[in-house]
Amino acid sequence: MSELYDVVIVGGGPGGYNCAIRAGQLGLKTAIVESRGRLGGTCLNVGCIPSKALLHTSDLYEAAAKRFPAMGIGVAGLTLDLAQMMKQKDAAVDGLTKGVEFLMKKNKVDYIIGRGRVEAPGRVVVTGAAADSKILETKNIVIATGSEPAPLPGVTIDERRIVSSTGALELTAVPRRMIVIGAGVIGLELGSVWRRLGADVTVVEFLDRVLPTNDGEVSAQMLRILKKQGMKFELSSKVTGVEEIGESLLVAIEPAAGGAGRTLEADIVLVAIGRRAVTADMGLAECGVAVDRRGVIAVDDGRTNIAGVWAIGDCTPGPMLAHKAEEEGIAVAQKIAGQWGHVNADVIPAVVYTSPEVASVGKTEEELKAAGIAYKAGKFPMSANSRARANHEMDGFVKILEDEAGKRIVGAHIIGAGAGEMIGEMCVAMEFAASAEDVARTCHAHPTVSEAMREAAKAVDNWLMQA
Ligand code: FAD
Numbered sequence: 001m002s003e004l005y006d007v008v009i010v011g012g013g014p015g016g017y018n019c020a021i022r023a024g025q026l027g028l029k030t031a032i033v034e035s036r037g038r039l040g041g042t043c044l045n046v047g048c049i050p051s052k053a054l055l056h057t058s059d060l061y062e063a064a065a066k067r068f069p070a071m072g073i074g075v076a077g078l079t080l081d082l083a084q085m086m087k088q089k090d091a092a093v094d095g096l097t098k099g100v101e102f103l104m105k106k107n108k109v110d111y112i113i114g115r116g117r118v119e120a121p122g123r124v125v126v127t128g129a130a131a132d133s134k135i136l137e138t139k140n141i142v143i144a145t146g147s148e149p150a151p152l153p154g155v156t157i158d159e160r161r162i163v164s165s166t167g168a169l170e171l172t173a174v175p176r177r178m179i180v181i182g183a184g185v186i187g188l189e190l191g192s193v194w195r196r197l198g199a200d201v202t203v204v205e206f207l208d209r210v211l212p213t214n215d216g217e218v219s220a221q222m223l224r225i226l227k228k229q230g231m232k233f234e235l236s237s238k239v240t241g242v243e244e245i246g247e248s249l250l251v252a253i254e255p256a257a258g259g260a261g262r263t264l265e266a267d268i269v270l271v272a273i274g275r276r277a278v279t280a281d282m283g284l285a286e287c288g289v290a291v292d293r294r295g296v297i298a299v300d301d302g303r304t305n306i307a308g309v310w311a312i313g314d315c316t317p318g319p320m321l322a323h324k325a326e327e328e329g330i331a332v333a334q335k336i337a338g339q340w341g342h343v344n345a346d347v348i349p350a351v352v353y354t355s356p357e358v359a360s361v362g363k364t365e366e367e368l369k370a371a372g373i374a375y376k377a378g379k380f381p382m383s384a385n386s387r388a389r390a391n392h393e394m395d396g397f398v399k400i401l402e403d404e405a406g407k408r409i410v411g412a413h414i415i416g417a418g419a420g421e422m423i424g425e426m427c428v429a430m431e432f433a434a435s436a437e438d439v440a441r442t443c444h445a446h447p448t449v450s451e452a453m454r455e456a457a458k459a460v461d462n463w464l465m466q467a
């Protein structure tokens with residue numbers, strides 16, 4: 001029997017490891033249990049970091065091949081060394097996961113390798129490690145077990161030819177033809193990687209738009225941009241099965257509304273239709289922890305319905321994003337330590353790392369209309385921004401939405417190079433309850449792409465100056 005912990009965290013992703021760091025900082029006796037053998041969760045191992053490493057290098061490759069000549073740069077004999085591209089991606093992952101392990105030591109958190117199961121409130125059993133099973137007694141349990149790819153009925157993922165995002169980050173050759181099922185974040189990011197490296201990519205999407213949770217104008221413009229880049233789309237379509245015939249995969253698709261089907265051929269199929277919470281076989285039902293029918297743990301500010309059992313990140317409701325998990329991890333650690341902790345669900349940014357990037361925070365126009373909230377919109381095109389023009393990066397726009405009655409920014413939507421970095425300004429503005437005028441009257445450095453945000457903010461009050 002081990003000594004009593006203040007908190008045992010099950011799952012070592014961005015939710016779990018940030019919760020552990022903060023708990024350690026606040027002087028709580030903390031353990032983190034992770035079954036993968038490496039800390040960092042989906043994000044560092046098979047998600048955010050490896051995908052961004054490949055998005056960055058594949059974008060440089062495509063720039064050298066297609067965009068450099070217009071800027072007067074000639075590249076003779078451009079080659080792709082895919083093995084090296086994968087190696088540098090793996091090195092980034094390796095360095096970062098080891099860094100998280102160091103942070104556990106630095107903050108006096110016990111890192112226990114193995115599978116955690118909640119035997120009872122206050123009791124976590126760890127199995128599967130090199131040693132025998134271990135029982136951890138604790139005042140608080142934080143479930144941070146994350147998510148995994150959602151399966152598509154009739155399509156068996158083998159991570160070789162029919163892959164989830166995990167397999168799509170490890171391909172050993174550029175496929176000639178790739179079919180991506182789902183035009184969400186993973187489909188467009190990883191579809192972009194392989195298209196840039198030479199694959200003929202077709203995306204099959206059930207709905208009639210790409211990035212369906214984004215602002216409608218963003219979805220429409222991204223569809224145009226991605227098509228211009230050479231990505232093909234079968235919208236309002238569903239995949240009913242994938243059959244392996246020799247070297248080819250035959251993908252059966254049908255109109256989503258029903259009707260005659262067709263077959264598409266591919267070498268690789270990427271299934272990217274969403275992710276589902278990992279909460280099965282963890283003892284939650286036995287302990288009475290409430291989960292919905294999809295296995296998502298019900299929480300109220302991080303607390304489950306059982307005292308002393310908390311849950312954070314992808315296994316709880318809300319967007320499945322690393323920084324949302326991190327935010328919740330910090331808030332829960334603070335609360336366990338008896339301090340204030342809160343997550344502002346209205347200010348969680350989301351970025352799609354395509355080229356150009358898509359970044360958003362807050363409400364979309366569709367959401368405001370549906371809620372009957374009167375709003376003003378200000379918009380500025382990247383084609384009128386001097387830095388974007390000088391850089392040959394003119395696709396996109398900034399749109400700022402202000403609640404008319406309260407004069408508060410309630411949403412911001414950006415398509416543009418560097419949009420992911422720019423959205424931070426909008427998050428700070430929203431946290432400080434800024435109006436569009438506050439942003440419009442803030443001096444922005446020239447020439448920067450972020451001046452487009454100032455112009456969009458001016459446009460809210462009809463004093464757009466530079467377009
Ligand atoms: P996870 O990161 O999933 O970590 C949970 C951990 O718990 C896992 O390591 C798992 O092994 C472990 N675990 C599960 N069950 C047990 C158990 N019983 N015992 C012990 N350990 C257990 N988000 C972004 O914000 N930005 C991005 O750019 C981004 N890119 C992504 C790209 C891809 C390809 C994918 C798949 C996801 C991406 N995400 C991104 C989403 C992001 O990875 C997740 O939102 C984030 O990792 C969730 O963190 P988490 O801590 O809740 O769970």
Ligand code: NAI
Nearest residue numbers: 182183184185186187205206238272273274275320351352
């Ligand atoms: P997603 O929810 O973003 O997109 C799934 C898409 O598949 C949707 O457009 C949906 O309409 C479509 N779809 C669902 N069923 C379908 C079917 N049977 N046939 C065709 N299309 C179908 O999910 P995705 O892309 O798998 O990513 C999962 C999550 O991972 C994201 O929601 C996000 O939270 C996270 N993520 C975040 C990233 C980022 O922040 N940059 C990058 C990658 C993933």
